[in-house]
Amino acid sequence: MTLDHQKHPVALESRAYLSLLVSPMHWLLNAPVTTAAWVEEQITDRRHLLEENANLKAEQMAMQAQLQKMAALETENRRLRELMDSAFKVADQLLIAELIAVSPDPFSHQIIINKGKKDKIYANQPLLDAYGIVGQIIESDPLTSRALLITDVSHGISVQINRNGVRAVAVGTGSIHELELLHVPDTTDIKVGDLLVTSGLDGRFPAGYPVGQVTEVKHDPGHHFALIKAKPSARLDRIREVLVIWPGDQQQNQPPFLLKKQESDPKQPDPVNLEKNDTLASWR
Amino acid sequence: MAVINHATHTNARWVILVTFIVAFILASHPLPAWAEYYRPQWITLVLIYWCLAIPHRVNIGTAWVVGIFTDVLQGTLLGLHALGLILVALITLRLHRRIRVFPIWQQALSILLLTLLERLVTLWGKGFTTGTAPDDWRYWLPALTSTLLWPWVFIILRDARRSFNVK
Incomplete structure (x- = not known):
């Protein structure tokens, strides 16, 4: 034990x-x-399959279009990051x-x-x-x-408010529909409906993925901190x-095998540097 | 162990194994969210039955092995359920002569105490190791449903034991 x-x-x-x-x-x-x-x-019949196939094709088309835009944005983003001399961020x-x-x-x-x-x-x-x-x-x-x-009681994740970048720690409450933000001062700018995204500060979760949405902000004079509840974005x-x-x-x-292949970049930084820049990257 | 006739001993071991496997399946079978709180402690019930029926074969060692498997199956700390089950087995083995002759409702009452003890030990274990033990009263419900189901579990297992001649 x-x-x-x-x-x-x-x-x-x-x-x-x-x-x-x-x-x-x-x-x-x-x-x-x-x-x-x-x-x-x-036992699904042929007609149904054909229909589904057509739908999926249309959907894939739309996705492809978006993906093209994404690729362009990603390269632009990387170029800008390079300009700013920050760490190279490989797609997950x-x-x-x-x-x-x-x-x-x-x-x-x-x-x-x-x-x-x-x-x-x-x-x-x-x-x-x-x-x-x-x-x-x-x-x-x-x-x-x-x-x-x-949402497990023993789980905590470092989050950021998407709107203004305020950082906090979201812990599970044991209820599958609820998270709680710990130690947030009463004066912090958090509103109901704010999107919580990962901040990457915990070193485990990559930054920028949605975690939940704030559902309740309560200021209780009897407590040191604001009572903030959020609903997980994932359909847990x-x-x-x-x-x-x-x-x-x-x-x-x-x-x-990968779903998202990363195109080979001529300017791959060496792994040692990557390790070092790792923490820096998540701070930005 | 040495006293037992080897012919009957070997051919009936699978019955005990099958009852435990069925208990494992029932204990981890998906249930609707509301029913999860009422899930009886199947593994504990089966263990108590065999401790009562054939205490010379099912003993604390069995309880430990079963407990470790439960821990692996449920992803809890290795040894957490083993500890609870060992205590339950120990008490059952000590009192098996007395509990065996109880009328069935009185037996069910002892089951209530034993299952509550197992829950309590698990709660303490969780509290000690993770610092976050559930503080919901529904945590204790499985002990109650186990008690209510005991007569049926007892009868089914007794019939199985008799028809397969497990000694």
Whole structure:
């Protein structure tokens, strides 16, 4: 117990092997869901498929157009950054993983995904869905990984108000729909509806991803700090797929296949410099 | 252990294993959010039953192994559930002669105490190690549902034990 608490390598190793042993259990539990999805896929009729195909094509077209604009913006951004002599920021790389289990304990918000060490997933890696930050990986065995959601009581994430850049720490409350901002002075400029984005100061989550939206700001004279609640942007209670990110500034762990290929840049900075500039980059 | 007839001993081990696997599945099967709070402590119930029925075979060692597997399955600190289950097994083994002859409702009451104890140990463990233990009264509900389900668990497991001749 003590070994595991102190994250001793022996405990971590044995835990990884043991969870490999119990991972068939997760597959078994997930089997009805996957079978249902498979059956549904098999019996969808042709017309429906054609329709869906057409829709997807149109959507992809629109996305492509946006992507072109993005590419132009990204190069411009990089050029400007170079002008400002700041660190080179590589695009984050993503991998889609499927959720195979949710923690049976209602007091701990954990999920298990179907990608593990085999796919180069490592502990502390950030997790996204289509709407925002979901959480982070806490342990990975060869086939699956366990992730902690941002709403777990033991989770904290460093955030920034998108509107004015005010920094704060958002911690989980144990309710899947609520985050709380800690130690925010009463005089801070935070309003209901403000978007919270990651600030990157925690060194784990890359900067600029949406975390939540402020839903309640209360100034209680009996408290030292303002009571601020936020609703997570990610649909934590209805995720089926998550995106695992390899933040652009952590190049040592390359995923096996990438969704977003980074075009080779002639002026790649050497990794040592990158390490050093890393903290600087997140401050900007 | 040495007294046991080896022929019956080996052919019935899988029954115990299967009941524990079923308990693991029930304990981690997805439920609607409201029902999560009522999920009985299946693993604890099965362990208590086997400790009562065949204390010479299911003992504290079994409790430890089962506990470690629970920890891995639920992602808790390694040894947290093991500690709770060991205590439950210890008490059950000490009192098994007495609890065995209780009428079933009285048995259920002892189950209430045992499951509450397990919950309490887990709560303490969580508090000590993470500093954030749940302070919701619903944390204790599983002990209640376990107690209410005990008669059925008992009857099902007893029938399984008799029909497969687990000694």
